[in-house]
Amino acid sequence: MLELKNIRYVKNTKEIIKNVSLQFQESQVTALIGNNGVGKSTIAYIIMGLSDYTPTSGSVFLNGEDISGFSITDRAKKGISLLWQEPVRFEGLTVENYLSLGGRINKKKLYEALELVRLNPNVYLPRFVDKKLSGGERKRVEIASCVLLNPKFLVMDEPDSGIDIMSLDMIHDIIVYLKLQRTGIIIITHREEIVTTSDYSYLICDGRIIRQGASREIIDYYKTTCDVCDTINVPRGE
Amino acid sequence: MCVTPSTFPGVNSTMDIVKAYEQEFDRLVKLYEEHTQDNSLRNNAVASIIVSGNRVVGLNTLNGIGVRSRTREDGVVIIDVNIDDNTVMPVPVHLCTGFLEKHGEQLLKFNYFIGNNVKIKFKSHCILRNIEKLHHKMISDVYVGRNSSLIYEDEHFHDENGGVFVEAITYAKLNQNAFFQNKFSATKTRIGKINLLVDLELMEYAKADLESKIYGKQTDEITIQEILRLNGEHAGGIAKSTIFATDWTRAHVVNEAYGNAAHTMGHIECNEIVKGENVSVSTVPVLKVVNEKAELTHEASVGRIKQDQLDILMSKGLSEEAATGIIINGLIG
Ligand SMILES: Nc1ncnc2c1ncn2[C@@H]1O[C@H](COP(=O)(O)OP(=O)(O)OP(=O)(O)O)[C@@H](O)[C@H]1O
Ligand SMILES: [Mg+2]
Numbered sequence: 001m002l003e004l005k006n007i008r009y010v011k012n013t014k015e016i017i018k019n020v021s022l023q024f025q026e027s028q029v030t031a032l033i034g035n036n037g038v039g040k041s042t043i044a045y046i047i048m049g050l051s052d053y054t055p056t057s058g059s060v061f062l063n064g065e066d067i068s069g070f071s072i073t074d075r076a077k078k079g080i081s082l083l084w085q086e087p088v089r090f091e092g093l094t095v096e097n098y099l100s101l102g103g104r105i106n107k108k109k110l111y112e113a114l115e116l117v118r119l120n121p122n123v124y125l126p127r128f129v130d131k132k133l134s135g136g137e138r139k140r141v142e143i144a145s146c147v148l149l150n151p152k153f154l155v156m157d158e159p160d161s162g163i164d165i166m167s168l169d170m171i172h173d174i175i176v177y178l179k180l181q182r183t184g185i186i187i188i189t190h191r192e193e194i195v196t197t198s199d200y201s202y203l204i205c206d207g208r209i210i211r212q213g214a215s216r217e218i219i220d221y222y223k224t225t226c227d228v229c230d231t232i233n234v235p236r237g238e
Numbered sequence: 239m240c241v242t243p244s245t246f247p248g249v250n251s252t253m254d255i256v257k258a259y260e261q262e263f264d265r266l267v268k269l270y271e272e273h274t275q276d277n278s279l280r281n282n283a284v285a286s287i288i289v290s291g292n293r294v295v296g297l298n299t300l301n302g303i304g305v306r307s308r309t310r311e312d313g314v315v316i317i318d319v320n321i322d323d324n325t326v327m328p329v330p331v332h333l334c335t336g337f338l339e340k341h342g343e344q345l346l347k348f349n350y351f352i353g354n355n356v357k358i359k360f361k362s363h364c365i366l367r368n369i370e371k372l373h374h375k376m377i378s379d380v381y382v383g384r385n386s387s388l389i390y391e392d393e394h395f396h397d398e399n400g401g402v403f404v405e406a407i408t409y410a411k412l413n414q415n416a417f418f419q420n421k422f423s424a425t426k427t428r429i430g431k432i433n434l435l436v437d438l439e440l441m442e443y444a445k446a447d448l449e450s451k452i453y454g455k456q457t458d459e460i461t462i463q464e465i466l467r468l469n470g471e472h473a474g475g476i477a478k479s480t481i482f483a484t485d486w487t488r489a490h491v492v493n494e495a496y497g498n499a500a501h502t503m504g505h506i507e508c509n510e511i512v513k514g515e516n517v518s519v520s521t522v523p524v525l526k527v528v529n530e531k532a533e534l535t536h537e538a539s540v541g542r543i544k545q546d547q548l549d550i551l552m553s554k555g556l557s558e559e560a561a562t563g564i565i566i567n568g569l570i571g
Contacts, residue, residue, distance in 0.1 A: 048553050051545075076555035084553075088546045093568030101554055102564045149554055 007058035034204035079152030380410035412444035442470035454487030468502035497532025
């Protein structure tokens with residue numbers, strides 16, 4: 001189990017995350033939903049342990065072990081990974097070199113991973129992970145990269161953003177594939193059809209969990225309450 | 239004047255290994271093969287010029303390629319390379335320069351005359367290993383004829399002693415509609431000290447693409463000057479340098495472009511990535527538009543490796559060191 005306990009995160013005197021506690025199970029899909037700017041990506045970065053995102057207070061536990069002091073690398077080695085909302089570009093680095101992490105993963109696996117995200121390996125392996133990849137292509141390469149890591153827990157920050165609607169079932173297939181590998185998935189998304197396939201949901205508003213439970217119920221609450229919210233980040237119900 | 243070895247015939251298809259230097263040839267070729275995993279230097283179907291110290295020790299020419307070499311009394315090796323009109327070489331000509339002593343001076347003067355309608359590529363490797371102190375100076379005078387394409391790739395392999403001082407100077411004139419690509423790289427080992435100068439003159443519709451990539455370590459000193467003189471209408475060129483400067487490296491890059499004729503286009507770019515507190519780098523772009531219909535642009539950056547690039551790679555389990563290696567390999571590898 002991956003657990004966040006009483007996390008607060010203050011940046012430049014702004015309290016972005018306000019005493020948040022979350023639990024994620026292996027082989028389960030947990031959704032984090034909420035309006036733009038409520039703190040979802042911030043939670044993702046806190047889980048991954050980015051240096052600029054050290055919580056002001058609270059702890060992160062992996063199977064009971066306090067990993068709050070762990071670096072990104074150490075967390076990754078423990079099996080935590082992140083699909084970034086906007087994956088960065090690399091000039092001069094081929095998809096092959098990027099996916100294989102400089103030759104650390106064998107080529108056969110790269111083929112399989114690219115096929116899962118529906119990119120032709122023969123076309124894409126020699127291309128560069130630079131500005132010339134489209135947003136959707138870059139996102140697919142990143143999904144392939146995450147799959148290759150075979151993580152215990154994977155935070156997917158808007159895996160569907162930039163992906164054409166014709167290919168949304170690919171995201172669904174990836175989730176099923178990872179679940180079969182027992183990966184615990186934390187999915188951040190604005191897409192109802194993805195939320196409803198998750199096992200559990202947290203609704204986040206203004207850096208707080210305002211509701212949690214079965215995904216259908218949470219999405220319904222969100223749609224009826226937050227959609228009509230007229231104060232940014234504060235739902236009418238509050 | 240001492241002339242060793244004498245001239246080589248222009249049309250030839252068997253490897254000419256200068257008898258007296260057979261062992262030297264062998265040692266150098268072995269070193270080359272170790273570094274490149276390539277055995278073209280022993281292949282008769284591949285044209286090659288092999289220089290050790292101050293003499294040519296091996297030569298293989300093919301139809302259309304003429305090479306003459308001599309060593310002047312002052313020790314300068316002069317190599318004339320003539321490519322006949324209409325020569326199209328499907329495989330690159332290999333050029334291997336090495337120095338097998340620990341100390342000394344290696345002075346080379348290349349004269350390339352590339353005829354009209356030629357398509358040719360040179361792959362040059364400078365292998366300067368186990369050197370305590372060496373001055374390696376190579377001046378190339380290049381003429382590229384009309385409608386010809388010349389690609390010249392130069393890769394340096396030195397060692398971690400830093401005792402090599404390289405002066406690589408290229409003057410080239412590109413006639414109408416000629417194309418010249420010049421790529422210089424020294425990224426596998428310390429460079430030592432280097433002065434790199436590439437000065438090009440481009441006539442009508444000629445195009446040039448210059449690229450240099452250097453990895454500086456310890457107390458390496460890097461000076462680069464790349465000049466594009468866009469003298470003919472519609473001439474165009476790009477000059478791009480990328481330097482990764484670590485430790486106490488000092489680097490200074492000057493890229494220049496002169497738009498001297500109408501409809502010329504030039505772009506110069508310098509990216510310097512620094513690591514550590516003690517590096518000192520600078521870059522100066524010089525753009526001069528003489529003709530108002532010329533268009534010149536430049537880009538320059540001096541900075542550290544981007545944190546988000548490190549973060550994303552570390553989130554895949556790589557250490558910061560390994561992540562840096564992958565990023566730099568992409569940029570200058
Ligand atoms: N470094 C920072 N300094 C100040 N404020 C920040 C910083 N990073 C994020 N924020 C703010 O924190 C809040 C949460 O941002 P976050 O990126 O976590 O939102 P999100 O829920 O992922 O939104 P979206 O759905 O748009 O991706 C936003 O108001 C954002 O502007
Ligand atoms: Mg976000």
